[in-house]
Amino acid sequence: MSTAAIETLLLEQSVVAQAEAVRGGTVKARDLAEGYLDRVGRFDKTLGSFLLVDGAGARAAADKVDAAIAAGQPGGPLAGVPLGIKDIFVTKGVETTAGSRVLKGFIPPYESTVTARLAAAGAVSLGKLNMDEFAMGSSNENSAFGPVRNPWDTTRVPGGSSGGSAAAVAGGLCAASLGTDTGGSIRQPAAFCGITGLKPTYGRVSRYGVIAFASSLDHPGPFGRSAEDVAALMEVMAGGDPMDATSISAPVGRYQAACKAGLAGLRVGMPSEYFAAGMDPAVEAAVRAGIEQLAALGAQVVPVTLPHTPYAVPTYYLVCTAEASSNLARYDGVKYGHRTETAASLEELYARTRDEGFGPEPKRRIVLGNYVLRSGYYDAYYGKAQRVRRLIANDFAKAFTECDVLATPTTPMTAFKLGEKTEDPLQMYLADIYTVAPALAGVPAMALPCGFAAGLPIGMQLIGPPLGEETLFRVAGAYQRATDWHTRRPSL
Amino acid sequence: MSVTLLEKYEPVIGLEVHVQLATLTKIFSGSSASFGLAPNAATDPVVLGLPGSLPVLNKAAVQMAVRLGLAVGSHIRPVCRFSRKHYFYPDLPKGYQISQFDEPLCEGGAVRFRFNGADHSVPLTRIHMEEDAGKNIHAEGGVSYVDYNRAGVPLCEVVSEPALRSADEAAEYLRALRTLIRYLGISDGNMEEGSMRCDANVSLRLRGATKLGTRAELKNINSFKNVKEAIEHEIRRQAGILDRGEAVVQETRLWDAVRGRSQSMRSKEEAHDYRYFPEPDLPPLQVDEAWRQAALAGLPELPEQRFVRYTTVLGLSAQDAGVLVNEREISDYFDAVVGKSPAEGVGKKAANWVVNEVLARVEDPRALGQDVPVPPDALAELVDLIEKGTLSGKLAKDVFGRMWTEKRRASDIVAKESVAQVSDEGVIEAACKQVIEANPKEAERYRAGDKKLVGFFVGQIMKLTEGKANPKAVNQILAKLLS
């Protein structure tokens, strides 16, 4: 295959097409890996999406795929497909930091379930992707190792916390990528970078080997250039895992088939609370146009209400900071990661290691989380938040008696400038206003491109009932067959 | 302890007992829970609290905890939860311990035992499950070492009500609890090795008062002897403080068994804010009615049930019954000797043999569960030979001694070495006549009414028959010949 043909395969073809080409012998897995590695070398100095480029590992994995196919083995469903992995997934023998100094130099002695499943399906990891420290952030500016820039406008943020995962896919530095979404960390950067990202149902994808931020809210999920690509990854990633007691063992859906099924007869709900004041008019217009497109494709649009929406962000910050303060307690300089140079006492070891190791956002959340969990405060804060969380989940349950899927904006605005919101954490938190409620309820939600404003992508959010991923893929697949927003690429 | 102080103050004691469950693997992961491995060799991502690791609950640990709860009559919650308990310490890999807080597996119940010769019952608050911590080793040179092999070993914490009133009572409660967990086969309950550990909450109040005094928590009590000593010491210490008109400080104190005293542990104001919240990595645990019923049906006969059976059905003394039920292995051995429906009186005799002869010959009574020189059926045979009159009590003791040392059956010894008792009336009568003829004066005195002389004649006859004459037959024939 010519270099130009490979370039087309890298940038234009689906992951399924890439895997078919590798399995069919028309291209070597090694060539795909080299092609992306070359682009990473050329463009990632600007984007900063990779924290670690594992060239040797990628070449070895690709060669193994090629050797298997040469030996007449069928090759997996993702044979030779080069992926980027958010640096929150532990990868055996490959440094994993979660974007934090406190884990600098940590070489995991084990592999996450999701990356193991993808590798078994033939996927090739190109390396580890930049992220907000411990997935805490909405702009990727909280990474201890530098920001990521939006491929559509490098003065702007890619969103976060999976900023590297979104920028790498949008910039054509990998075929697809892995992220995690705790309050919007897949959907918001997908929207900002003009790609498709899925936060699956809580428990649909195993968290084993995913470094915890807020355990009851952490959702691993895929990014891709299209719903079909996301579906192809999901079919490999999803499924129960005996290593994760909160994973769901129900059979995995036929997501790729769902992408082709069409959406005629589906009821699409428009929650009034998601179209209230405070949204950029261009974003609102694009999302409304997207929903009209769904109606034109045969969906029935119905108004619904999610009355507890105004409480979602406060509830989210109470739950996630409490859990984060707990999950970050293990970083103490004893077993792994950063340890202060000199400590005369154990107490000094703890205090200095943690002061040096954590950046401002984790510190803020550790203090807030401890504040709300303290004896005497629990009922008023964490306990209260878990009750309001139930009401938020009930809102969704009720809405899904009236419709099959919800369509909303993903974010109230397009990608903002680097540094624009770093001084006001509260303003940063409010960027999550449309994404936190589905995370609290654990229901699946997808972001997909539905337009542009001033050259910046706009994302529509589709929200489904628990284990309703196939419905999301039906809607997204039909929408992407009818529109070309997802095919637009930034020029680097 | 001065009598006057104890007359004045009433000790109020509650125990928190940690029992390591005898599972093969950790409570939340599959690495080995066995002891004695190289430091940090029994670890995995979960045990070390590696980033990204997740707990998965061990079914056997829950089954054992349910057994314990049912055995003490606790209410088993159909739904219980795990919570995270936060504190920083090097042996705690995650910065929190996965424990149970407001919704424990077992609530209520009581440990029953005999105390001062009477039935006694100590009520429990709760039994909950949690993970053990690793071990800190204090080394030279201003450093400590950490071994995480023990981290994640399953524990049941058994919390008593503050219902104990003396160090002796506390020690007996602890023994009864250990006996129980050994019956259930859920732990070896070895305090010295740390598979059972005890913290004691002790407070004093004026006799007659109802309000509880300020308590101190004693830790690091690692033997039954220490339990008694540490609590007695604490009672003396608090009585002294109160008698001086001072106030007891609520604190944790570390028992120093070598020095025989306790020492206050440095306590920070925030030290007890554990910031509990429900463990998000583990959904609520459900123990349904079918599980509960199956576990109930699978419970062995418990020590107190055996005690009642021994003292009522078998007519044993409370003392013998107490010794027999003390360890399940003794009681099982005894039950195997007497069989399902022993003839009247056999139980008492078998109990005598087990208590006086068998137990005298074993260092650790739990060895009776394994190979012993005289297995239960062999002792049963010996008891049967006595019942049939083949062996006298005295002969049987000699035979038993040989059975133990030579590992032989009683029937074998009797058959091969003619040690059997002589019950043949002709032989006994001949011996009796011989003795009477040889002692005419004594025979005359006996006939004149000096009945005590029967002992003299029996002794002479036994001497003549080398102890083999059946004493019962000798008595009968003597009485006939001398009348």
Added chain:
Amino acid sequence: MSRIDPKEVRQIAVLARLGLSEAEVTKLTHELDGILGYIAAVQGVNTTGVEPLTHAVGFACPLRPDEVQPSFDNDDALANAPRRHERFFEVPRIVPVSGSSDGGGS
């Protein structure tokens, strides 16, 4: 009225074993005051009779069979230890404190 003061932030920092500079304490106090003011909105929601939602998935805890799985090989357990001594993790000398597990769990 402020919801949190520097003294409280310092107390929490001790609880969380987070050594904070005075500048950090001042900044955090100000930021957290604003955030707490915002998240206090949940306290106005009527949650009478509402059960807390602690787990988004509504199933019972799965149970694992008690079967031994491999432990870490050789040095895997200690490979990331910042300080080690032979097969042990090493820390500055531990002075037992209340609330720790020394001497019988917690």
